Ligand code: 4AD
């Protein structure tokens with residue numbers, strides 16, 4: 125394989141021959157020279173290629189921003205500041221043009237509009253409309269590299285710690301969260317049925333029963349954790365929630381570790397150790413991209429990550445957290461939503477807990493059972509469950525998890541109380557019938573992790589093609 129620009133930039137310039145392949149970012153001309161900056165996405169930095177004006181290069185070739193090129197030359201020390209090396213170019217081949225102006229169709233040639241990514245800075249909203257081209261910008265190139273490296277870091281962390289990677293199903297008949305926010309999967313012709321005034325008969329559907337896209341791989345991961353001790357899943361999950369926020373997607377990637385013989389305390393320790401490992405790797409291995417985010421997206425992201433890596437996460441039971449919130453709510457105008465015992469924490473509450481109470485990441489535990497999923501282990505008070513949410517400043521919830529109910533009777537009770545049928549979860553209940561053991565796990569929203577590390581404000585900008593309410597372009 126030929127070297128990428130990042131490999132070439134790592135070489136010491138000794139006039140060796142190099143070939144650059146990539147897309148033109150900018151072109152400048154001086155009296156004697158032509159400068160073409162080429163980027164191939166392998167790193168934030170592109171490489172400057174300098175041509176003698178007198179050379180035969182590109183007299184008749186129009187080189188615009190966005191064009192793909194192949195440039196041959198020698199790698200030499202750069203006299204310019206901000207770069208160690210540049211290419212003293214001898215030849216240039218235009219591979220694919222990118223017109224700077226609209227070009228009407230002629231002689232059977234199709235019409236081509238001007239390349240939409242011109243040199244100026246574009247708004248993130250505009251770039252969302254051209255998501256198929258936005259990876260060619262500095263911001264989205266950096267996000268893509270960060271995503272890739274962090275996905276790998278996640279596998280590294282778990283593989284190094286004895287977790288086996290389990291591929292849990294995407295299509296499922298069970299609602300893992302019991303929240304009913306699922307996308308249905310069917311091959312029935314619902315339109316034809318409706319026209320004939322018939323109701324769908326799901327026994328005739330593809331799977332012989334109603335099926336959905338999974339909201340979480342947890343339940344299936346539990347079946348493997350109670351066989352292999354430590355497992356994790358990492359895959360796409362789907363939620364048909366109508367939440368149009370900067371932290372929710374309808375399709376997102378979730379990392380879900382699950383450990384047998386582990387209690388909530390072990391789960392909290394795992395979450396903290398895992399996040400610190402991943403943040404640390406980002407700081408070390410994505411330094412250039414992080415410096416870009418720090419300079420152009422969110423001032424201070426690097427410092428925040430460093431401080432989290434060196435901090436000790438605060439642990440606070442829900443009941444104490446609500447007490448803190450109620451105290452603060454006594455001052456008029458602190459919150460839009462009044463906090464009370466039993467309420468789901470709103471993002472403003474999460475923000476307050478991380479930024480004002482703890483001054484860093486907080487793990488809130490032991491939530492009221494009414495606001496948490498059926499599988500969470502009941503505390504002795506019979507009111508709260510062994511849940512944990514990891515909250516981080518700026519973003520709020522990044523991880524949600526719990527110790528699982530390992531007692532058969534109690535779990536049946538919770539399933540029934542949640543309005544579901546125990547027989548639908550028979551296979552899940554078997555884990556409590558045969559060789560039950562305390563076990564725990566959590567889910568980390570991968571996009572929220574990337575948001576936190578990069579400082580990107582909108583979750584739609586940290587996944588290549590966001591799916592959200594009313595949005596499934598590309
Ligand atoms: O808190 P959640 O719903 O927990 C579960 O799904 C558990 N089954 C996880 C487990 O214990 N194995 O989701 C876990 C995390 C959240 O903390 C959040 O980071 C992310 O997934 N998340 C979302 N990310 C983007 N868009 C959404 N709609 C999300 N919903 C949850």
Ligand code: MG
Pocket residue numbers: 513521523524
């Ligand atoms: Mg949650």
